[in-house]
Amino acid sequence: MSSTLPERRDFIRDMIANDLAEGVCTAPITRFPPEPNGYLHIGHAKSICLNFGLGQEYASIGGRCHLRFDDTNPSKEDQEYVNSIKEDIHWLGFDWGEHLYFASNMFDFFLSCAIALIEKGLAYVDEQSVEQIRAQRGNINTPGQESPFRQRSIEENLSRFEAMRKGEIPEGQAVLRAKIDMASSNMNMRDPILYRIMFAEHHNTGNTWCIYPMYDFAHPLEDAYEHITHSLCTLEFENHRPLYDWVIDNCPVPSRPHQTEFARLNLTYTVMSKRKLLQLVQEKRVNGWDDPRMPTVSGMRRRGYTPNAIRQFCQTIGITKFNGFTDVALLEHSVREDLNLNAPRRMAVLDPVKLVIDTLPENHLEWVEVTNNPERPEDGTRQVPMTREIWIERNDFMIDPPKKYFRLAPGRTVRLRGSYCVTCKDVITDENGNVVQIICEHIPGTIGANPPANIQCRAAIHWVSCQHAVSGEVRLYDRLFSVENPDAEENGFLSVLNPNSLNVISNVYFEPSLASVPPEFICQFERIGYFVADRRDHVPGQHIVFNRSVALKDSWAKKNKGK
Ligand code: ATP
Ligand code: MG
Numbered sequence: 001m002s003s004t005l006p007e008r009r010d011f012i013r014d015m016i017a018n019d020l021a022e023g024v025c026t027a028p029i030t031r032f033p034p035e036p037n038g039y040l041h042i043g044h045a046k047s048i049c050l051n052f053g054l055g056q057e058y059a060s061i062g063g064r065c066h067l068r069f070d071d072t073n074p075s076k077e078d079q080e081y082v083n084s085i086k087e088d089i090h091w092l093g094f095d096w097g098e099h100l101y102f103a104s105n106m107f108d109f110f111l112s113c114a115i116a117l118i119e120k121g122l123a124y125v126d127e128q129s130v131e132q133i134r135a136q137r138g139n140i141n142t143p144g145q146e147s148p149f150r151q152r153s154i155e156e157n158l159s160r161f162e163a164m165r166k167g168e169i170p171e172g173q174a175v176l177r178a179k180i181d182m183a184s185s186n187m188n189m190r191d192p193i194l195y196r197i198m199f200a201e202h203h204n205t206g207n208t209w210c211i212y213p214m215y216d217f218a219h220p221l222e223d224a225y226e227h228i229t230h231s232l233c234t235l236e237f238e239n240h241r242p243l244y245d246w247v248i249d250n251c252p253v254p255s256r257p258h259q260t261e262f263a264r265l266n267l268t269y270t271v272m273s274k275r276k277l278l279q280l281v282q283e284k285r286v287n288g289w290d291d292p293r294m295p296t297v298s299g300m301r302r303r304g305y306t307p308n309a310i311r312q313f314c315q316t317i318g319i320t321k322f323n324g325f326t327d328v329a330l331l332e333h334s335v336r337e338d339l340n341l342n343a344p345r346r347m348a349v350l351d352p353v354k355l356v357i358d359t360l361p362e363n364h365l366e367w368v369e370v371t372n373n374p375e376r377p378e379d380g381t382r383q384v385p386m387t388r389e390i391w392i393e394r395n396d397f398m399i400d401p402p403k404k405y406f407r408l409a410p411g412r413t414v415r416l417r418g419s420y421c422v423t424c425k426d427v428i429t430d431e432n433g434n435v436v437q438i439i440c441e442h443i444p445g446t447i448g449a450n451p452p453a454n455i456q457c458r459a460a461i462h463w464v465s466c467q468h469a470v471s472g473e474v475r476l477y478d479r480l481f482s483v484e485n486p487d488a489e490e491n492g493f494l495s496v497l498n499p500n501s502l503n504v505i506s507n508v509y510f511e512p513s514l515a516s517v518p519p520e521f522i523c524q525f526e527r528i529g530y531f532v533a534d535r536r537d538h539v540p541g542q543h544i545v546f547n548r549s550v551a552l553k554d555s556w557a558k559k560n561k562g563k
């Protein structure tokens with residue numbers, strides 16, 4: 001087998017390999033065609049990894065992937081979305097090079113195709129209302145009715161279409177329709193609308209146009225205009241393909257693209273529709289499009305998910321023809337795998353209680369070497385200050401522990417990660433029995449060495465020097481919805497928002513090295529989870545803010561086991 005063959009295999013890659021072998025094309029040219037009416041989400045990432053991935057795999061023979069903004073509907077589109085989409089694609093690790101296109105730059109081409117269709121007697125201006133047209137469409141069992149405007153002369157159609165274009169006909173009073181077959185068993189072929197009138201300012205073309213093409217007309221033309229060979233879209237468009245081919249067959253196009261459909265990504269505990277994501281943002285259910293709970297690419301970035309983890313996830317789920325749900329735990333698993341390998345370890349105490357090692361002098365300061373990443377010895381060690389008073393996690397101590405509890409308790413010994421083994425001698429509680437201070441003695445000579453054989457030390461816990469700790473905030477994120485399929489909820493997806501999806505802890509103690517890390521620094525807080533310094537709110541040296549990307553283990557799997 002040739003070594004240039006991509007190692008990934010799926011039906012689309014097989015088809016392309018076949019097309020190349022048969023000389024259908026010399027190199028695959030794909031495109032990613034977002035409408036700039038929202039931020040990209042993980043479903044888009046699947047399409048990006050497929051389209052741009054193919055471009056990369058075939059780059060050596062001239063394959064490539066275009067970024068095309070499908071901006072043919074001025075009412076919902078915005079420059080903010082254009083910018084965020086570009087940023088997200090780059091962040092995911094892909095690049096369109098010189099091949100950036102805007103459908104709105106092809107408006108003249110669409111117009112000439114529409115005129116060509118009219119001249120062939122294949123399109124007509126219908127001056128009924130949209131409601132009337134809809135009423136005549138029929139249904140799967142009943143053929144549609146032909147419009148009274150269907151038999152207009154070519155000349156009349158040309159002049160009425162020109163009147164539409166010039167803004168002489170009010171919005172809603174005329175459309176251009178394809179003349180195909182009102183009795184077709186495919187509803188999309190029942191004289192679909194090609195152009196409509198909209199007096200709206202467009203983010204790119206301003207007020208130049210007051211007629212805008214419909215998706216099913218514009219999309220094949222955009223593909224042909226850019227010489228796309230393989231136009232990959234989701235399965236919902238399967239029964240639009242005859243119309244796609246009709247447009248290509250009947251318009252004066254410079255190339256013949258071919259549409260192929262694959263299954264979209266649906267994730268459990270997630271909504272993916274841009275309309276619903278916009279609603280979450282507008283109703284302030286989340287803090288913007290890049291809220292770390294959002295399934296958007298920018299949200300995942302802010303959450304500390306890595307491009308590598310997302311690409312790995314997309315590769316794992318693969319490309320198929322079957323619609324179904326993917327467990328969001330699989331995405332979290334990809335994130336955990338990537339971070340386990342690559343994230344340096346640091347220490348932070350989220351729920352602190354003071355531990356005093358009274359066998360060390362008051363002013364004791366010792367810098368201990370702590371391993372940065374046991375998965376990557378080449379990442380070395382760092383120095384962490386050890387003092388007489390340290391913070392440990394409240395739940396790493398129990399006054400009256402059960403049998404299997406191996407952490408700290410009166411008389412028990414634990415290892416302080418990278419430092420001494422300490423034995424608990426005493427505990428101070430308040431009037432309610434809450435632990436306020438734990439008194440320990442250290443076992444000299446146990447840094448980097450085992451305690452004497454007669455002492456049992458079965459756990460290592462994390463800690464931070466009280467004197468050197470920097471305090472700050474941690475945001476614990478969880479899934480935004482509390483049910484698997486929020487879209488199926490009778491009372492709407494908003495009725496199943498998880499009330500505990502964000503838990504802010506404002507008095508966390510971090511090891512001092514974390515004071516100066518830049519935004520987007522990712523690490524594992526030992527024994528707690530993976531965290532990222534917040535892109536927006538973390539200010540080194542001033543305001544430490546970390547977001548939890550993912551816990552060390554899947555807590556949802558545990559919760560659901562009992563059911
Ligand atoms: P809308 O609901 O606004 O139509 P859309 O998700 O289709 O949203 P587009 O901007 O048109 O948004 O999508 C760009 C590309 O991403 C399309 O080619 C589409 O097929 C693909 N895409 C969108 N959602 C998914 C998904 N869940 N899985 C895979 N691909 C997707
Ligand atoms: Mg779409």
